[in-house]
Amino acid sequence: MPPTGARPTLIRGARLADGRAVDVSIADDLVVDVAAPGTAPVPSDSSSVLDLDGYLLLPATADPHAHLDKARSWDAIMPPMxxxxxxxxxxxxxxxxxxxxxxxxxxxxxxxxxxxxxxxAIRTHVDVLRGPQPLRGIDALVEVRGMLRSVMDIEIIALASDDVPTETIESAIDAGADGIGGAAHLAPDPLAELDRFVAIADKRDCVLDMHTDESLDEAVTLGALAERTRGWTRNVSAGHCVRLGTLEPANRDALIAAVVDSRIGVIANPITNLYLQGWNHEVAPPRGLTAARQLLDAGARFAAGADNVRDPFNPLGRSDALETAMLLVVAAHLDVEEAFTAVSSGARDVMALPPAGPAPGAVADLLAIRAHSLIDAVADAPADRVVIHRGSVVSRSSTTLTYPTLTPSPEIAR
Structure with a gap:
């Protein structure tokens, strides 16, 4: 198998989610052909061939809602749960x-x-901080984005609370943030705070990604965001939208219709919202999720992200989009294909990234995983994976399983 950094021009032996075995030809950053096995031209340089027999070939996953500045801080903080x-x-x-x-x-x-x-691909919210150096997080993520530019795409959203001055938010854009966002529903005057962010995004012509109605019983900002950004051509997203999942059907469906009409991308965050919401309900605590099923049925742009990983907002998380997909199946009752779409092509759409995956003309961002089917991949989340970004192998992992008490001891490469 080519080493990390190799740029294969032919992938052989992989199986697609629809069950077909294929050869995939890659040129530069793009998939140029998907053909029946043995029919694609074989390059003269054998190192340009990537043999993926036994692997399922999928679009690479994307996380449209992360907090890399907070990640892995739980142990240092030990916060209340x-x-x-x-x-x-x-x-x-x-x-x-x-x-x-x-x-x-x-x-x-x-x-x-x-x-x-x-x-x-990751869209990360990064806090604009208090004190004399409010852009420490932004500066840090700009540095990380540069360090990892050759292996992944990182988009930075400056996340500001209502006590952060407007000029400081704008300075975050000047420092390298791609967009802005906030949690207007937590502000003393939610609609005024939302209007502030809409005005900044309009003035600076940047991405607007709001934390929206992250509560089981308050619906304040999602409808207002849809109304204020209807007709916009710039990218607008609403994360969480938890209250949408607990509204009465008539109100829910009217709000979803407004979201669809405005073309807002809705981003569910199952692990964090399932963890944070409903602790005060002693009997049958409600699911802390947006109305995923109804959003998809209505034609909304829909995606899902891991949100927080091992920080005060969520002590757990395996950094794996297949975990997010699994939670969408068991908690939001999506089917496996819908759930995987939410963390792959749906996420890229909400992030305004070009389509990726094993299809002609798509960006060659690919995930090969040792699995027989998509449901097998989501269920078992095998660790044997090959990750390709823009045509380059950027990560490889494999496992070996042994049963030392058996004679003879079988050794199974997974």
């Missing part, structure tokens, strides 16, 4: 004293963990 506002307080206390180097180290580590699992 299960409360969104308490998580915010504990994170802010830690963030007031963290250094740029600390953020770089944790974010770089987390991004590589995502990459090893097959994620080649």
């Amino acid at each position: 299960g409360d969104l506002r308490a998580a915010i307080v504990s994170w802010r206390a830690y963030a007031d004293h963290m250094t740029t180097d600390d953020i770089v180290a944790r974010a770089h580590d987390q991004a590589l963990r995502n990459l090893s699992q097959g994620t080649t």
